[in-house]
Amino acid sequence: MKLQSETKISVSGRVLTAAPSGELDYHQAERIRTQIDSAFEKSSCRHILINMSNVSFMDSSGIGMIIGRYKKAETRGGRLVVSNMSDVTSRLFEISGLSKIVTRVDSAKTAMDMLGGTT
Amino acid sequence: MNKIKLEMNASPENVSMARVVVAAYIAPLDPSVEELMEIKTAVSEAVTNAIIHGYGENSVETVAMEISAEERVVTINITDRGVGIENIESAREPLFTTKPEMERSGLGFTVMEEFMTKVEIESHPGEGTTVTLVKELGER
Numbered sequence: 001m002k003l004q005s006e007t008k009i010s011v012s013g014r015v016l017t018a019a020p021s022g023e024l025d026y027h028q029a030e031r032i033r034t035q036i037d038s039a040f041e042k043s044s045c046r047h048i049l050i051n052m053s054n055v056s057f058m059d060s061s062g063i064g065m066i067i068g069r070y071k072k073a074e075t076r077g078g079r080l081v082v083s084n085m086s087d088v089t090s091r092l093f094e095i096s097g098l099s100k101i102v103t104r105v106d107s108a109k110t111a112m113d114m115l116g117g118t119t
Numbered sequence: 120m121n122k123i124k125l126e127m128n129a130s131p132e133n134v135s136m137a138r139v140v141v142a143a144y145i146a147p148l149d150p151s152v153e154e155l156m157e158i159k160t161a162v163s164e165a166v167t168n169a170i171i172h173g174y175g176e177n178s179v180e181t182v183a184m185e186i187s188a189e190e191r192v193v194t195i196n197i198t199d200r201g202v203g204i205e206n207i208e209s210a211r212e213p214l215f216t217t218k219p220e221m222e223r224s225g226l227g228f229t230v231m232e233e234f235m236t237k238v239e240i241e242s243h244p245g246e247g248t249t250v251t252l253v254k255e256l257g258e259r
Contacts, residue, residue, distance in 0.1 A: 025138075026167040027131035033222065057138070057156075059163040064224040088156045095213075095233050096226050 007032050009039045014078070015115045016045040017108065018069075021054035024062035033065050037072065046078030047115045051108045053084035062089075063096045070102055079103065081111040122187040129170045129199070130178040137166045137184055137197075144186045145193055149259045157234035158193065158254055164227040165197040165250045171218065173201025173248055191256040192236075200247035207240050 008019040018036045022028060040048065048069050052058075070080040081103045085093065093099045105111045125140050127133040138159045145158060162184070169182040185196040204210050211232075216225030231238045236255045242248040 023135055023138075025134050025163055026171070027134055029222075030131075057159065057163075059160050059167070060224045060226040060230050061167060063226060064222040067224060068222040088153070088160065091233070092160075092226075092230065095229055096224060097214075 007035045009035060011039070011043050011045055012112065013116060014044070014046045015049055015112060016040050016043055016047070017049045017051060017112075019051040019054060019108075023057040024055050024065070025057065025059050026061040029061040029065040033068060036069055040069075040072055046073065046076045048073045048078065048080045049108065049111045049115065050080070050082045051084055051111075052082060052086070052089060053108075055086075055089070058089050058092065060092065060096070063092055063098060066098060066102065067096075070098075079115065081105060081115060083108045083111045120187055120189060122185065124183060124185045126181050126183045128178050129174045129176070129180045129182050129201075131170060131176075133182070134163055134166050134170070137162050137182075140184070141186060141195060145188070145256075148188060148191060148193070148256055150256050151259075154254065154256055158195075158252075161231045161234045161238075161252050161254075162195060162197070164230050165195075165252060168227050168250070169197060169199035169201065169248065171221070171223070172204075173199035175202070191258070193254045193256065195252040195254075196249055197252070198247065198249040203244035203246055203248055204240065204242040205244055207242060211240070 020032045073080045141162045174180045183198045211228045213229040214225040216223040235252045237253040239251040
């Protein structure tokens with residue numbers, strides 16, 4: 001079991017991809033938020049893709065983190081897309097109403113095709 | 120009835136500890152994967168609330184979690200001796216948060232209510248809060 005989250009960040013065209021791993025709770029959300037924001041500020045990206053394939057757990061702290069990154073992308077006229085969500089995480093998305101504003105896709109490749117970058 | 124009590128510092132890293140302990144306790148009851156995730160998520164929300172809102176992240180203080188089960192009904196009490204909740208009705212409303220600057224989504228109680236069979240809140244301003252989470256596990 002991995003308790004410490006690591007976030008892999010990459011840039012392709014105008015898309016910043018963040019792939020956190022481990023458990024996205026209050027303790028880890030803060031760290032992930034700082035990592036994404038710092039990379040986003042340094043880049044000229046417009047869009048943010050959060051790839052959830054390595055996230056084993058998420059609670060509403062993760063929802064707060066995603067809403068915050070949605071706002072970041074919006075400041076540059078970009079979009080936030082989330083890929084590879086588990087069933088329980090998808091339910092959190094529904095409860096929060098986030099599903100109305102954030103695009104969810106099955107894979108990072110689909111997200112990149114949509115946002116115009118390359119995987 | 121086997122009952123356990125865990126008392127932990129109100130520190131962010133202990134939120135995952137609380138999830139691990141509750142998962143270990145209910146494992147012999149053979150919950151479904153979905154039930155396990157629901158209970159872990161609700162516990163995560165309640166312990167996070169105690170740390171952030173009860174104590175304002177003062178990790179010297181402690182949060183207590185008591186778990187018991189009667190047949191297939193699991194009851195979890197999460198107690199802090201923090202500031203208490205002024206208005207429980209507001210706190211239960213979806214998207215209500217007193218800490219938007221921390222990117223809190225205001226969904227803690229909404230998630231608990233969605234994932235558990237019953238959620239009770241007892242709180243006295245200045246004395247603290249106890250959240251009781253009850254889950255009736257399906258037959259296996």
